[in-house]
Amino acid sequence: MTPSRDELRQQLRTARRQLSHDQQKHAAIALASHLPDHSLLQHASQVALYMAADGEIDPHILAEVLFARGKQIALPVMHPFNDHQLLFQRYEPGQPLLPNRYGIPEPQLAKPELIPLQELDVVLMPLVGFDDNGNRLGMGGGFYDRTLGGVEADLRPTLIGLAHSCQRVEKLYAAHWDVPLNGIATEQGLHWVER
Template sequence: MNSATRIQNSRQQLREQLKQQRRALTEAEQKSASLQLVDTAMQQPEVAQAETIALYFSFAAELNTAPLLQALLDAGKKVCLPVLHPFAKGHLLMLRYDPQRPLINNKFAIPEPPLRCPDVVPFAQLDTLLVPLVGFDSQGNRLGMGGGFYDRTLAGWHAGRYPQLKVMGLAHDCQQAGHIPVQSWDVPLPAVITATRCWRFRHSSL
């Protein structure tokens, strides 16, 4: 077994372990965490000062983002949601969220806004992007679901484009891992917000 295969197997084992820890949370624990997240996130300057902010609809046992989404709207923020890119396979577009317009499920059964060109918000116009994850470690390394959507989408930002954009992860506290084996395409995060605190990492410019 070569090194790349060992790393991939290790990542998959860790991914399953962290997903199981997330699934083990009770309904009451999930609800409490989602409400705590609102207070913790809204205290962060990257969120409080943002005019245009991208979030996502939580899926399965992910930290429920619905209360935070509503809090952002109530605060007068322009909120965007990710949509699977129709042409660039494996990439995401950010679309302006209109609560009056019904969402549709994508091929992963995740709700997203209907694709309308006037609603597309370029990354250059985003202030803050909040991303999902399966796990994170003390270096800010992010372990996703394995599809690479956010790594591809954030590659330009990671290379120095969109200097105004602040990128932060959202996660349950139990999703912190001791060490995440990294791949060359991984995009580390400057910060991760959980229900109880905001983790900031040394490579961060935030």
């Protein structure tokens, strides 16, 4: 029997939390070694990423490499009024962050530091599960779906899911609100979705 979205979330979250400290470290280093050399990132000037939690692949070394190469980095910040929506704010690696209500560190909201979603070139986003068609299963809050769904598809940044390869599943069934990915980057490389 096919597991429900919630059952699948539990299985995949358990799998990624079971990765050892060494496996996590090697994955973070591998991601930071291959992704910045990809033409997508070489041509990007504003790139959003995230602070890893719950066993997610950790993009903090990647952020340092991209920042050293002159890219503007942004982090998601929870919208103060619009429930379950994200804003993206400029971030310099090492800048102080405060835990939000989910315990995820984020910059203190500062309006002049916000970058409109349409101005970002690439959004590197966390996920719980993915398939080769770019379907994405997140943590279940609908944060990325609501935020990205608010912008017409051809005005959106390039959307890349970051994941450990153990988060790949054969097929995910997308709901009508799910915003598909343009590609998935794991410790093994970047996989583009054909559309």
